[in-house]
Amino acid sequence: MRRVILFLLFLVTLPAQAQDGARSDELVVATVTRAPFSMVVDGVDTGFSLQLWGQIADELGxxxxxxxYGTFPEMLTAVxxxxxxxxxxxxxxxxxxxTRMDFTQPIFTAGVQVMVPSEGGVGTMLRTALSPRLIGLLLAGFLGLLLLGMAMWLFERRVRTFGETPGKAAFPAFWWALNVLISGDYKEDTPASPLGRIFGTLMIVASLFVVSLFVANLTANLTLEAIGRDVQRITDLDGRRVGTTVGSTTAGYLDLRGVGYRAFDDLDALLDAFERRDLDAVAFDGPILAYYIETRSDGRAxxxxxxxxxxxxxxxxxxNSAxxxxxxxxxxxxxxxxTYVDLQREWFGAGFAAR
Incomplete structure (x- = not known):
């Protein structure tokens, strides 16, 4: 009876052992979402690299x-x-x-490229000029001029007045401060009190720096439209708000060239920052940027x-992998x-495959 029970137990565990054996022959393929090379569409893993690997796996049985994986470093660490x-x-x-792993022969030739906002005429120029940063600067400037004008009203209220009450004096005082800032002179509204003259002189001196700062910010925003024409070397991006991903070869390349950049944990965060105009340019793998421009940018990049x-x-x-x-x-x-050329044309077009 004991032998019968042991035999039955063996039969019950045999399918599980067979399944474990099958799993031991199953390769684990690590990947990370990088459209169009690897991505999930309608719950199915696809992309150029994954389809190419599928062809290789079929050939080899x-x-x-x-x-x-969520990030590139995690994927490479798994290998x-x-x-x-x-x-x-x-x-x-x-x-x-x-030095950390082996590689097959190349499956694709690409390179580091730069994506910038697209040039789109007056509308795009206005959107670029009126960025959140510039709008904030303008609002701060208006508030500062109002405060400066009201300070002059306090100094001058006994010898001359912009208005009897602060409410009536607000706009004339603001207008006076704005004219001093723009012209760098009093013109006909010369302060009469000693404190007013000292304060006015300081305003004239400060206006030189304030106007220069405003013009520099406005110029920096407007010239974003021409950044593509100006970038002949990667170092031409120095001083711009450049983004790439942590641990990428592009990050290493920018480090080597001494170009400052903001590093993002993943590609989606990088592209989201670009869409919010938090970045002037994105440096990354050219084919991935080209795919983003084609499928997601709506002509804005x-x-x-x-x-x-x-x-x-x-x-x-x-x-030393076998x-x-x-x-x-x-x-x-x-x-x-x-087969390779057909697959490349499917994902990147005949023109790209021919290069």
């Missing part, structure tokens, strides 16, 4: 599951620590990463037609039989 058998996205091959640093994307593997050679050989076959 490999089973796999996809683990999607480095052996929690993933490989990583697929828009992973640039560079010397620093090569454009890509500077210059590649500042050529990059090659590859599939990341743990060091998958490297089979994947490389399969990639070569897919390029030779036209």
């Amino acid at each position: 490999l089973q796999y599951r996809i683990d999607r 480095e620590e052996g929690r993933a058998n490989l990583a697929v996205a828009n992973i640039s091959i560079n010397s620093e990463r090569e 454009r890509l500077i037609d210059r590649v500042f640093q050529r990059e090659y994307y590859g599939i990341a593997l743990p060091t 998958l490297r050679e089979p994947i490389n050989r399969t990639l070569l076959r897919l390029e030779e039989d036209g």
Whole structure:
């Protein structure tokens, strides 16, 4: 009886053992959302890199599951620590990463490019000039002029007056302060009291700096429209509000060139900041920026037609992975039989595939 029970228990556990064995053969593919290379559409993992990997896996008869990470560093760490058998996205091959993991031959050629607000005539110029920052500066300026004018009213109220009451004096006092600020002179409204003259002289001196500051801010906002024409080298972005993502090869490139930038945890946060006009320019992988412009920008962004640093994307593997050679050989076959070119044209168009 005991032998019968043990045999029955063995039969019950056999399917579970078989399932565990199947899972041990299943590869773990790490990725991160980077449209159009890796993304989720209607609950399905897709994108150029994932579809290319799917073709490779089919050729090699490999089973796999996809683990999607929130950030690029998390994805690469999963490969480095052996929690993933490989990583697929828009992973640039560079010397620093090569010390931590292996790469296949390149699956895509891209580069660092810069995205700026598009030029759109008078309407776009007005939107650029009247940015929240500039509007705030204008409001602060109006309030400051009103306070300065009312201060002069206090000094001058016994020798001459802008009005008998503060309410009546507010606009004439503001107008006087505005004229002093713009012209740098009293004209006919010279202060009569000693304190008024001292205060007025200080205002004239200060007006030189205030006007210069205002003009500099206005010019900086208006010239955003021409930033694309001015950027011939990546260092031309210095002094602009530039954004990229944490841990990206673009961030390393900007560091190397001494260009200041704001680093965002992920691509969505970066693009949201650009849409809010918190950034003057975005430096990132050209194909991803081009895809964003095509699908999400509504004509409000454009890509500077210059590649500042050529990059090659590859599939990341743990060091000394046995998958490297089979994947490389399969990639070569897919390029030779036209499968790779067809896939590239599907996602980027015939013009891009021909370059």
